Amino acid sequence: MELTNEQVLQIDNYVYVSGVKFFDVRSEIVDHFASKLEEKLTANPNVDIEKEIIEIHKNFGANGFRDFIEQKKKSVKKKFYVLTLRHLKTFFTLPKIIISTAIFVALVFTMNLLVDKEMFFSILSAILLALAFRLLYNVNMRDTNKHTFLVLSLTMHFFNVFYLMVLIFNLFTRNRNNDDFLNNTSNYTQIGIFVVLLLFYWSGESVFYQNKDEMKKQYPTIKI
Structure with missing residues (x-):
């Protein structure tokens, strides 16, 4: 027996109040609840919906939805970084390796034009910091009317990982002495790291927007 829109909304409200704020995770749980309730209603049309919702919730274990959400977070996080690294690897194979090489050569050419090598690497550090804060801006300046999706919330985790790498890069730049900036091997290595x-x-940003497009296709009526 198919549930009414009101009954589905009742399940959704229950799951939301129970602490599931991510829309994509909540939708998955609501679908599970709806499937179980449809089976119950088919067997007994007079079943108490509220009691059955609570009974289904008990099947998730003593921690309710918490363990399920943590499992989903680990799964989504792993998938995000697998896709990110897979995308990164493409820049070191044809044809995208041409882009990587062109960026590297252009930076080496620019560095060789400058007398002050330390300033050059300080500029590179500033560029990475700007990208990091761009990520932070995208995380914190969201429209509050939009739903929160687990698959998109990884922007904050990605920011933390990227920002840590940027800090290490900047620390390495500051700890280099004047003589070291005359060493082409060190310079080329740092440019390569950049x-x-x-x-x-x-x-990472490409994977984020791919996930966002998928969410828009999956939930066309939801503001993302």
Whole structure:
């Protein structure tokens, strides 16, 4: 027996009040509840919906939805970074390796034009910091009317990982002495690291927007 819109909304409200704020996770749980309730109603049309919802909830264990959400977080996080690293690897195979090489060569050419190598690497550090704070801005300046999706909330985790890498890059730059900036091997190595960080950021953001497009297709009536 198919549930009415009011009954589905009742389940959704119950799941939301129970602490499931992520819309995509909540939708999955609501579908599970709806399927179980339809079976119950088919067997007994007079079943008490509220009591059955509570009974189904008990099947999730003593921690309610908490363990399920944590499991989903781990799964989504793993998938996000697998896709990000897979996207990053494409920049080191044809044809995208041409882009990576072009960026590296352009940076080496620019560095060689400048007398002050320390300033050059300080600029690179500033670029990475700007990208990091762009990520932070995207995380914190969201429209409060929009629903929160677990698959998109990883922007904050990605920011933390990327920002840590940027801090290490900046620390390395500050700890280099004047003589070390005359060492081309060290300079080329640091430029290479910068390119990898740049492409890592690019890859993570690409995966984020891919996930966002998927959510828009899956939930066309929901503001994302």
